[in-house]
Amino acid sequence: MEGQNKANILELLEFILTKRDLDIFLNTVKKVLDSTYSSQENVENILNENLSIDLSDAVINSAQDSLIDLKNSSSTRQFFQEILDTLSNQPTVDITLAFTPSRKFAKKIAKWFRKEVDSRTLLNIKTDEDIIAGSIIGKDGRITDVSFKKLILEQ
Amino acid sequence: MTFEQILPILLIIPILSLLLNFILMVFFVYILKGNGFKTKDQMEVENKILANLKKSRLESTQIVSDAAEKAKEIIASASKTSEEIQSKMQEIGNKSYESLHKGLEEESTSITNQFKVNYGKLMEEYRSSSQKMMINLQNAASQIQSNLQEDLKSQAVAIFSQMRDNTQKQIQETSQEINLYREDAFAKIEKEAKEMVKKSIADYFNTQIPLDSQEEIAMKSLEKFKEENKN
Secondary structure, three states, X not given: XXXXXXXXXXXXXXXXXXXXXXXXXXXXXXXXXXXXXHOOOOHHHHHHHHOOHHHHHHHHHHHHHXXXXXXXXXXXXXXXXXXXXXXXXXXXXXXXXXXXXXXXXXXXXXXXXHHHOOOOOEEEEEEOHHHXXXXXXXXXXXXXEEEHHHHHHHO | OOHHHHHHHXXXXXXXXXXXXXXXXXXXXXXXXXXXXXXXXXXXXXXXXXXXXXXXHHHHHHHHHHHHHHHHHHHHHHHHHHHHHHHHHHHHHHHHHHHHHHHHHHHHHHHHHHHHHHHHHHXXXXXXXXXXXXXXXXXXXXXXXXXXXXXXXXXXHHHXXXXXXXXXXXXXXXXXXXXXXXXXXXXXXXXXXXXXXXXXHXXXXXXXXXXXXXXXXXXXXXXXXXXXXXX
């Protein structure tokens, strides 16, 4: 049952592509956890107010798949604490681009990384026009510079 | 016998003589009135009485004169005695003075000798103290000189150390300034180079790199990253 819960939680990463997405999501999870102690706020309201509709629905569906009653403070607290523990230490790739990517292109890159490198990789996207074009990628403390800037300087 | 002891006796003698004459005269008067002589006889008697009175007066005068003489003699004798006494006293005094003087001289000599001895000791102590003091002074001076040299040495070391630190600090600050200037200069050069590259690329493509080209190049760079990280 616990393994199934974890699998359901990891499925949420389909909607969490970047490090920034994860930070927003984990802050929302903490708010939910706080609300379980006060019983003042509805959990679904907190999720809808702070997350995208897709992600909010995914969390509610995940809770239902894990047979969690979100009106029960104790089980809700246990479920969201598991989300927090599972997603807090996800692998991250730093990628520097010469332009500000659209959400669509960011999703495309993230999917590429999840397919080619690691299925749970989160992107930490930065922008630096000076690299002209291409990218600089940092993973596990190693930097790979495949930018035009480097190419030109090496020429 | 002293003059003071003789003097009362000398005074009493004339008085006693006058008293005896008076008694004798009363006696004759009494005899004459009590016996009832005849005028001739009475005259004779009176003459005799007068003669006796005169005689008695002369005798008493003589006695007084003798007594006075005697008193003078005694006084003279007493004076002589007094002079002798004074002379004796003078002699005794002289002897006492000489004795005293002699004693004083001896005492003075003794004191002088004692003084010499004490003075010698004092001088010796003073000499010894002076020598000790001089030795102590020399030691103190030597110590002060040594301390002064040490102080000067440590001060000199401190000054040189401070100078060295200051110099190092100045070198460091100058080095930092040079580095800042170099970084600033390099940053300017790099910026100019980038602008030149951008311009060259823009000239090459006749425009700036379009977004779709950027995305395509980015995806190509991911493939390149994958190739480089295969091993």
